[in-house]
Amino acid sequence: MLRPLWNALAFTLAFTTLGTAAADPIVIKFSHVVGEQTPKGQGALMFKKLVEERLPGKVKVEVYPNSTLYGDDKEMEALLLGDVQIIARSLAKFEQYTRKVQLFDLPFLFDDIAAVDRFQQSPQGQQLLKSMESKNITGLAYWHNGMKQLSATRPLRTPEDARGLVFRVQTSAVLEEQFKAVGAKGQPMIFSVVYQGLRTGLVNGTENTYSNFYNQKLHEVQKYVTESNHGILDYMLITTSDFWNGLPPDIRAELQKIVVESTAHANKEAERFNQQDKQHVLDAKTTEIITLTPQERNAWRDKMKPVWAKFEKDIGPDLIQAAEASNPAQ
Numbered sequence: 208m209l210r211p212l213w214n215a216l217a218f219t220l221a222f223t224t225l226g227t228a229a230a231d232p233i234v235i236k237f238s239h240v241v242g243e244q245t246p247k248g249q250g251a252l253m254f255k256k257l258v259e260e261r262l263p264g265k266v267k268v269e270v271y272p273n274s275t276l277y278g279d280d281k282e283m284e285a286l287l288l289g290d291v292q293i294i295a296r297s298l299a300k301f302e303q304y305t306r307k308v309q310l311f312d313l314p315f316l317f318d319d320i321a322a323v324d325r326f327q328q329s330p331q332g333q334q335l336l337k338s339m340e341s342k343n344i345t346g347l348a349y350w351h352n353g354m355k356q357l358s359a360t361r362p363l364r365t366p367e368d369a370r371g372l373v374f375r376v377q378t379s380a381v382l383e384e385q386f387k388a389v390g391a392k393g394q395p396m397i398f399s400v401v402y403q404g405l406r407t408g409l410v411n412g413t414e415n416t417y418s419n420f421y422n423q424k425l426h427e428v429q430k431y432v433t434e435s436n437h438g439i440l441d442y443m444l445i446t447t448s449d450f451w452n453g454l455p456p457d458i459r460a461e462l463q464k465i466v467v468e469s470t471a472h473a474n475k476e477a478e479r480f481n482q483q484d485k486q487h488v489l490d491a492k493t494t495e496i497i498t499l500t501p502q503e504r505n506a507w508r509d510k511m512k513p514v515w516a517k518f519e520k521d522i523g524p525d526l527i528q529a530a531e532a533s534n535p536a537q
């Protein structure tokens with residue numbers, strides 16, 4: 208008589224326990240190498256904020272800035288091993304996975320960040336986000352940082368001024384060739400040691416956006432910046448295809464919307480940070496900013512642009528043409 212009652216009670220209890228026990232949230236570790244007061248730093252924080260608001264208890268985001276979890280030499284491996292779930296890696300650091308993304312490093316390809324944006328949103332640009340799927344890498348979005356400037360221990364006005372200097376570059380064969388084209392050497396070096404490299408004289412110069420330049424305090428160790436706008440430094444926000452496709456569809460759909468919104472935020476911040484950090488460099492009075500006349504800038508272009516030919520086959524001439532077409536008509 209009691210037995211069915213007991214069974215029913217046990218069933219109810221078990222059911223209640225199952226029904227109320229909160230499933231562990233999905234954890235997204237987002238690792239990056241720059242500070243929080245940067246376009247990428249702010250994009251990552253916005254991503255976390257929106258996830259906390261919209262998917263409470265379901266997804267948790269942990270952001271690790273400033274190479275605190277992984278440097279740019281280890282973040283890709285960590286992603287592929289599942290130790291982190293999202294990174295926003297510079298487009299200059301993908302050549303091991305696809306040659307096509309090298310496009311973005313070609314010097315003097317894009318006139319300005321608006322042109323970069325037009326290309327990234329074009330069908331060809333969007334296709335590149337999928338170009339590493341066979342390697343388990345899914346591109347979710349592009350995030351801007353901005354146009355790169357040159358810096359060195361001596362003033363750089365003409366390409367000849369760079370002759371014999373060693374410039375720190377991101378791990379990119381295109382960027383090494385770019386410096387070779389002006390008689391200098393491009394020395395690949397991870398981001399977290401650039402300051403030390405410049406301070407100790409291991410390298411004499413570098414190229415980066417004002418945002419990265421100021422945030423890494425490079426103005427303390429570089430007396431001259433040349434506002435060359437000769438290339439871009441942008442990011443691809445990536446995850447692994449395994450992680451992304453393995454998410455419950457409703458969560459993936461919400462995360463997709465959050466990616467779009469945090470992308471808009473990071474991109475809006477990018478312009479502001481670069482202008483503000485240029486001003487910070489000027490205010491620090493450690494570094495002279497050299498502006499180039501159109502003729503002077505053309506001299507750099509003439510020296511560096513022949514580098515394109517060396518990479519055209521790997522990147523694909525069609526892709527280069529599509530990117531060039533995104534520039535405003537002259």
Ligand code: LMR
Binds near residue numbers: 241279297398
């Ligand atoms: C660099 O290495 O200079 C940049 O890629 C760092 C970054 O992530 O902005």
